[in-house]
Amino acid sequence: MGRKRRGERSAGQTTGPGPGTWEISTGTAELVADDFLDDAWTLQVNGVPSSHVVLGRPRELAFEYMRWIAAFTEEFVHSHLDPDALRVTHLGGAACTMARYFADVWPRSRHTVVELDAKLADLVREWFDIPRAPTVKIRVGEARAETAGFVPASRDVIIRDVFSGAVTPRPLTTVEFFRAAHASLAPGGLYVANCGDHSDLTGARAELAGMAEVFDHLSVIADPPMLKGRRYGNIILIGSDRELPVEGSPEAATIARSLLGGAVPAHLKDEDWTRRFLSGTRARHDGD
Template sequence: LSDPALLEFEYMRWIAMLVESRFERDSRLRVLHLGGGACTMARYFAAVYPDARQVVVEIDGRLAELVRHWFDLPRAPLLRIRVGEARQVLTSLSDASRDVIVRDVFAYNRTPVALTTLQFTQHARRVLAPGGVYVVNCGDFRDLAVAKREAATIGEVFEHTVIIADPAMLKGRRYGNVVIAGSDLPLGDSPALARDLLGGAVPAQIKLGDQVGKFAAGARVLDDSEATTPPGTKSTGTELHGA
């Protein structure tokens, strides 16, 4: 807790590396976190990007209160916690108002379908400023069916898509995390990033361009019609003041 720059989960380190490969540390990043938890990623970015302005969207209001009470979170306007449903909040935001969107939302062991679809991803792109990065944590099983469809969906919306995961996950050997990201500018092509990803406790590979297309080949783009409940279109989120 005394070192917010220490990330225990590998997928969080991969997200951090990817964002840092795009934005210099003196950037005044505008970051939207869909899924708050203990605000681990928000604390990390606050430490690495001291001038960042961040909003964390968390559906569990009681959890948000406890996190604010327990942990040493930056105060507003550096970090705000907004209690609400991720899609409803996203669709309410202004065009080109964020530089980074991190989606890390789970119900049990899967991300709700309404937060994975083409329509949702189009909203994410609308909210991103030019050159912004949309990055998601996708949990999947050995068949990688969900990750392939997410990669196909993000690739349908963004000109440039990357996938980061460890080799065992990419070979379908276990359940785990796949990080997928999209941008309207080239992303993840830094040799330094590839070296950094290989150097972690769980070495990871990054797939770009045609490699992503090959990974997602034959996978259907996710659509709102597959969501079990109609996606919201109006925000009902509330902000925790002092958050």
């Protein structure tokens, strides 16, 4: 009998991940086995790496930007919110990596994942060890429309990580969207967005300008080459009506230690820096 190759399904296995490509509602999904970790998979949606999952190890985050989101969100929740009553909404699902992570960090938290692709939502439930409802609920729908329909003050944290290819859909980058997200957050809640942008950073500036019309306080996380406009990459945009950590504060120092510990060190930029960064930038509106 031949030796089973990494990631190959055993005879009769009908669930769990295996290498291959599947048709989904919006195109194709491909699972690629990790060459360096057992039971680890990268999910590619229409050719773009969208999630990484290690079965049985929900706190393993391979994507640096997810580590940045985790570092900031954990400190914010620790300082201001009750993890046993925490309500988190994830706009953009793919393999539900962040929902798995936070559900493990805070076992009594509740997560709603909004995923556009109904077939993909079914597949990731089949493949991966995503906690069942009510811990993690997957809600099929378009993120902008779903956000507009959220009950006011019904969630504590919103994490937006929605892409069409390598770009965030424009309806999720406007003042009107930010107002809808803000209205659905409980007082003092947290909004976090993963923004993929080019070296000119015009997209990040426009989003922050829109967020500035809605949220009282803003911050940014990114690695230095990205902040200096040297390449395309991820920049994390943060908004809240609660004061956010400022440079020199104990909270900022705690986050900084986490951000500097990964393979791609990143910096937390506080409100003063962020306001200077977006100075003079025009926000996007639906009608533009």
